[in-house]
Amino acid sequence: MISILRSTIIATCILLNSCSSKKIIHDNVLKDKSNWVIEQQPGGEVLFGNKSIEVIDAKGCTIWFKNKLKGAIKIQYDITIIDKGGIYDRVSDMNCFWMATDPHNPQNFFKESRQRAGYFPNYHHLKLYYVGYGGHHNTKTRFRRYNGDINRPLLPEHDLSDEKFMIIPNKTVQIEIIVKDNYTSYSREGEKIFEIVDSEPYKSGYFGFRTVNNHMKIENFKVTQLN
Numbered sequence: 001m002i003s004i005l006r007s008t009i010i011a012t013c014i015l016l017n018s019c020s021s022k023k024i025i026h027d028n029v030l031k032d033k034s035n036w037v038i039e040q041q042p043g044g045e046v047l048f049g050n051k052s053i054e055v056i057d058a059k060g061c062t063i064w065f066k067n068k069l070k071g072a073i074k075i076q077y078d079i080t081i082i083d084k085g086g087i088y089d090r091v092s093d094m095n096c097f098w099m100a101t102d103p104h105n106p107q108n109f110f111k112e113s114r115q116r117a118g119y120f121p122n123y124h125h126l127k128l129y130y131v132g133y134g135g136h137h138n139t140k141t142r143f144r145r146y147n148g149d150i151n152r153p154l155l156p157e158h159d160l161s162d163e164k165f166m167i168i169p170n171k172t173v174q175i176e177i178i179v180k181d182n183y184t185s186y187s188r189e190g191e192k193i194f195e196i197v198d199s200e201p202y203k204s205g206y207f208g209f210r211t212v213n214n215h216m217k218i219e220n221f222k223v224t225q226l227n
Contacts, residue, residue: 026067026223037064037110040118044088053218055211056088060118062097063209064110065221069099070204072180072226081134082215083169090214091169092138098177099184099205100128103148109206120212124150127202130210131186131194134167141165143186143194158194165193172219179203180226 029035033048040046043058055061069075075098083089104125105111116122127148133141143158176187182201186194209218 022227023225024222025073025225026065026221028222029065030218030221035066037066037113038062039064039113039116044118051219053209055209055214055216055218056086057118057211057214058088060120060212061210062116062118062123064100064113065207065223066110068109068204068206069179069223073178074224074226075177075179075207075222076174076224077221078172078174078219080172080217080219081167081169082217086215088213088215090137091134091167093135093211093214094133094167094216095131095135095210096133096175096177097123097126097128097130097206097208097210099179099202100126100208101202101205102126123210124152128205129184129196129202132210133165133188133193138166141193143196145196145198160193174220178226 028051030053031048031051036053038046038061040057040061041059044061045056046061046063047054047056053063055063079094081091081094083091100109102109102112102125124146125148126146128146130144130146131142132144135142139161141160142154144152144154146152173189176190178185182198184196184198184201185192
């Protein structure tokens with residue numbers, strides 16, 4: 001038992017050391033709309049300001065970072081769910097996709113961008129990692145590994161309903177996602193919410209902000225290549 005525990009500690013230390021920052025490869029990209037692909041249902045809008053994106057959404061929206069990501073990376077951004085009486089100020093769905101690929105179009109991920117159009121079921125056939133943070137009217141926070149078969153399996157340990165894992169309206173929080181080898185994690189304000197070791201990891205793909213029927217602001221997005 002001691003040797004197993006010791007091996008686990010050593011492996012964890014190696015992983016943490018290997019995730020030290022190496023080089024920022026994408027920064028200051030929010031102010032330029034050309035860096036992003038917007039897929040949104042009618043009635044909503046996406047506003048690009050000074051180093052920020054504001055999303056006011058009615059029926060579903062995904063905003064993809066146009067650059068494909070690969071290898072060991074860290075994704076960071078600050079996000080605020082706004083609740084100040086606006087028509088779409090609903091506290092829910094602070095979501096994101098990462099390492100997304102399309103089995104139907106392996107060479108051109110954005111070929112069906114217009115067909116997807118922000119309608120959530122149109123994303124179920126993709127391969128990707130997904131966190132739905134504060135979904136179902138801020139009652140569920142979930143991690144899913146989309147396997148390309150539409151069924152989107154959900155493990156019990158990745159289905160959280162405790163209030164401490166829900167959205168606090170009008171509070172800016174930092175999200176950090178790490179991908180390295182067969183490991184990926186999702187952290188909020190430095191606390192790991194999900195930590196996954198994947199036997200068949202997704203090592204490259206696209207990152208996207210995802211939401212529906214809410215109002216949110218995104219700031220300080222950057223991607224760092226890890227050692």
